[in-house]
Amino acid sequence: APTIGVLALQGDVREHARSLERAGATAVAVRRPAELEAVDALVVPGGESTTMWKLAEAFEMLEPLRIRIKSGMPTFGSCAGMIMLADRIEGGVEGQRTIGGIDMVVRRNAFGRQVDSFEATLDFAARGEIRAVFIRAPWVESVGSGVQVLGVAEPGDRIVAVRQGPLLATSFHPELTGDTRVHSYFVEMVREH
């Protein structure tokens, strides 16, 4: 089984670890550069991207994360994790930085202005309908030509799931539902890599 780290600076680490294990991976927490070196792939969880960014800098993890992602490590970010994987963000706080990797613009708290939390049904990566949970969720404002759209959601037919090579990101939280299809999709990406 592939060993997949969950970035454990902040956010819903345990829920992702459980979903990864159910999808057939070995999940470990990653807080330090040495732990990052030891994993085949990484999940950046949901939580709060401003806090995650500050902790990533404080733990001297931002550069190591950038380097490994640039070198092709499969990585999946959900919600705040999607924000962390965006090359560009809108609605960030002063000075907010991301890890980057996916050629897209992500708008923080985009759905939040209309409705704080909601669920929607969407077709994920043409694998059938899934229930998606959105919590003060971002949406993808625009993507570069190398980015595949894997899911759109009401309201507004917004882009909420994308993939660029070995990088996957969702606005919603598949780790909070019993459905492990998104995690299985990611584990398959890691196996193919």
Ligand code: GLN
């Ligand atoms: N609004 C949060 C942020 O900007 C993301 C919310 C979430 O991860 N549920 O980081």
